[in-house]
Amino acid sequence: MWIKKSSDDLAIGLLARRAARAAWVFCFAYLLFVAAMPCGVFNIMPSARVVAALLAAAVLWGWYCQEQDRQARAKIMVCEQCGTKFTQPVNSCACGGNPVALSQMKWIADPPPPATPSPAIQPVASEEPASAPTAQNPLRV
Numbered sequence: 817m818w819i820k821k822s823s824d825d826l827a828i829g830l831l832a833r834r835a836a837r838a839a840w841v842f843c844f845a846y847l848l849f850v851a852a853m854p855c856g857v858f859n860i861m862p863s864a865r866v867v868a869a870l871l872a873a874a875v876l877w878g879w880y881c882q883e884q885d886r887q888a889r890a891k892i893m894v895c896e897q898c899g900t901k902f903t904q905p906v907n908s909c910a911c912g913g914n915p916v917a918l919s920q921m922k923w924i925a926d927p928p929p930p931a932t933p934s935p936a937i938q939p940v941a942s943e944e945p946a947s948a949p950t951a952q953n954p955l956r957v
């Protein structure tokens with residue numbers, strides 16, 4: 817079932833996205849630097865420069881594909897109440913619930929059924945009412 821993410825989950829997701837973006841930028845910048853490094857500073861074979869340029873292009877393509885996927889997922893909405901998915905942004909659900917962005921929801925397995933109390937901890941039914949005073953114990957209330 818879909819549940820709304822907690823503020824901790826949202827913060828962790830934001831941190832992970834920022835770390836992934838920084839990794840993409842670092843890889844691209846490093847490979848571009850290796851490919852375009854001026855001759856004479858370091859001796860790098862021309863074939864290594866070509867490989868670095870191709871890898872930089874691959875990193876840029878990977879980042880582009882990831883961003884396209886993220887933007888496509890950003891349009892998906894999920895109703896908070898019934899869990900219906902919408903592929904386009906909507907304002908309300910037929911059930912009356914409030915659709916929110918998929919990025920603010922998370923999927924969890926259905927919660928387990930409530931545990932039945934074990935017979936050992938069930939209260940023992942007394943034969944006489946607890947509030948009735950008896951002749952043997954007049955103080956019993």
Ligand SMILES: [Zn+2]
Pocket residue numbers: 895896897898899900909910911912913914
């Ligand atoms: Zn709904």
